[in-house]
Amino acid sequence: MNISKISRILGLIRQNYLIKALGSFSSIQIIGTLVGLIVISLYTKLLPAEEYGKITMLTVFGAIISILSETGLIAAFSIKFYKVSQKENATNIYSILLYMFGICSILYILFLFQPGLFSKFSRVHLTPGSISVFFLFVITGLIGRFYTNFLMISKSPKKYFQINLAFYLIVLVASAVYLLVLRSGFMSYLYSYLWANCLLLFMGIRFFLLNYKPPDKDIFSCAGLRNLLKIGTPLVPNSFMLMLLTYADRYILEKYKGLSAVGIYSVGYTFADKINSLIINPIGQAFSPLSFELYARFPDEYRELVKNVFQVFWLIIGMVFVGYFVILREIFHLLIGSEYMLGYNIVPIVLAGVVFEGAGNLLGGTIIMKEKTDKMFLLTGISVLLNIGLNFIMIPPYGMYGAAVATLISCVIHFLMILTYTQHLLFIPFDYWLIFKSILITIFFAIPVLALSYLEYHPLLRICIKSIFFLLQVLVVWKFLGLREAITNVLHYGKENKK
Numbered sequence: 001m002n003i004s005k006i007s008r009i010l011g012l013i014r015q016n017y018l019i020k021a022l023g024s025f026s027s028i029q030i031i032g033t034l035v036g037l038i039v040i041s042l043y044t045k046l047l048p049a050e051e052y053g054k055i056t057m058l059t060v061f062g063a064i065i066s067i068l069s070e071t072g073l074i075a076a077f078s079i080k081f082y083k084v085s086q087k088e089n090a091t092n093i094y095s096i097l098l099y100m101f102g103i104c105s106i107l108y109i110l111f112l113f114q115p116g117l118f119s120k121f122s123r124v125h126l127t128p129g130s131i132s133v134f135f136l137f138v139i140t141g142l143i144g145r146f147y148t149n150f151l152m153i154s155k156s157p158k159k160y161f162q163i164n165l166a167f168y169l170i171v172l173v174a175s176a177v178y179l180l181v182l183r184s185g186f187m188s189y190l191y192s193y194l195w196a197n198c199l200l201l202f203m204g205i206r207f208f209l210l211n212y213k214p215p216d217k218d219i220f221s222c223a224g225l226r227n228l229l230k231i232g233t234p235l236v237p238n239s240f241m242l243m244l245l246t247y248a249d250r251y252i253l254e255k256y257k258g259l260s261a262v263g264i265y266s267v268g269y270t271f272a273d274k275i276n277s278l279i280i281n282p283i284g285q286a287f288s289p290l291s292f293e294l295y296a297r298f299p300d301e302y303r304e305l306v307k308n309v310f311q312v313f314w315l316i317i318g319m320v321f322v323g324y325f326v327i328l329r330e331i332f333h334l335l336i337g338s339e340y341m342l343g344y345n346i347v348p349i350v351l352a353g354v355v356f357e358g359a360g361n362l363l364g365g366t367i368i369m370k371e372k373t374d375k376m377f378l379l380t381g382i383s384v385l386l387n388i389g390l391n392f393i394m395i396p397p398y399g400m401y402g403a404a405v406a407t408l409i410s411c412v413i414h415f416l417m418i419l420t421y422t423q424h425l426l427f428i429p430f431d432y433w434l435i436f437k438s439i440l441i442t443i444f445f446a447i448p449v450l451a452l453s454y455l456e457y458h459p460l461l462r463i464c465i466k467s468i469f470f471l472l473q474v475l476v477v478w479k480f481l482g483l484r485e486a487i488t489n490v491l492h493y494g495k496e497n498k499k
Contacts, residue, residue, distance in 0.1 A: 056262055092221070144199075238377040279320050390409060
């Protein structure tokens with residue numbers, strides 16, 4: 001009987017896209033997080049905070065170049081993927097690849113002949129050779145992201161897992177070689193990710209050539225690209241605004257407190273963002289292709305899906321928030337160099353902002369699918385202006401703590417605006433009382449867990465005491481908030497035989 005039950009459960013798992021997708025996306029994010037922790041440990045133990053600050057500033061500038069080169073085309077391609085033929089998708093793929101390469105090449109030539117301009121915008125001085133490495137890092141990363149995004153929307157979680165596993169292994173090995181053997185300093189980051197991006201580039205081009213043969217004519221379609229740009233271009237200002245919402249605090253912190261403060265703050269921010277990588281992103285990645293498909297074919301079921309996913313998100317993320325701090329301080333002490341330890345103090349504040357931003361992203365898909373991408377700019381712009389204003393007010397007196405609080409306030413406001421606007425576009429009867437109770441329970445259990453983290457007991461004793469509070473929270477959510485039923489309602493949509 002037990003064997004029969006196990007076989008039935010395994011059969012259900014094999015037939016349910018959402019379980020397989022969440023498993024693949026979550027597994028690779030766990031691996032990526034573990035690799036990231038090892039890598040960040042290497043960087044913080046071997047590089048001073050100022051050098052790590054340079055890595056942060058180059059990452060920010062790389063994001064700017066990527067947004068300019070990509071022009072929202074990856075999101076536009078995702079929106080159109082289930083609405084057009086395979087032939088048109090093939091034309092769109094090669095048009096996007098050529099466009100991104102062309103724009104990135106123009107920007108590369110500009111900054112190569114104007115290195116002072118590069119230093120002014122990035123806040124880091126690089127030689128012409130290093131600028132070339134930087135732009136190779138950007139363009140290979142862009143094409144790699146296009147490929148992995150394609151695997152996600154085409155419901156290929158297994159391939160997504162395999163290619164990202166190889167990516168993270170290359171990052172790990174290359175980082176160790178460049179940091180420990182070649183002693184390349186902060187440039188180790190660019191070299192390591194460049195090699196990993198090259199793998200994605202090669203595999204992506206190979207995949208597209210084999211599965212989406214280039215059209216005999218019109219490999220580059222101006223008309224098709226124009227249609228994609230109509231959808232994608234309004235996302236560019238919004239992408240810049242989202243980037244400012246995430247990274248403006250680094251620029252302002254560098255202005256008032258220097259690169260060392262940026263390095264310490266960035267380490268704390270990275271640990272807060274791990275929950276985004278481990279939990280929030282996999283949820284979005286698993287549900288995105290299903291959302292695009294349901295919206296195009298079964299609009300009523302799309303509405304019900306969003307309702308269930310949004311409510312389950314709040315139930316799960318509250319437990320994740322508390323569970324994370326059961327072990328985080330101990331991990332921080334183990335992995336991070338002593339110069340960066342103050343970064344731990346901002347993690348709870350920034351993580352709360354990450355949670356609200358993640359909730360907003362789950363709802364924001366409705367705006368994208370309604371093709372109201374121009375409205376995203378307005379909503380994000382208000383949040384960014386608020387964020388920048390708060391950073392200028394709070395960073396001079398409070399440093400990185402002021403930056404963290406500004407991030408939290410801005411993310412909450414951004415979430416509330418997205419919630420209000422999406423309800424106007426497509427009303428969904430969320431159970432707000434359930435969500436409110438989940439937040440209250442999270443706060444109730446988070447306070448003692450965070451307080452216990454600072455007590456000078458033996459680390460194992462601290463973890464055991466904090467674990468008791470965490471298990472009590474899980475019991476309360478499971479027993480009184482209907483977690484099991486909520487999860488069942490969501491998984492119902494992942495059945496592969498569903499019509």
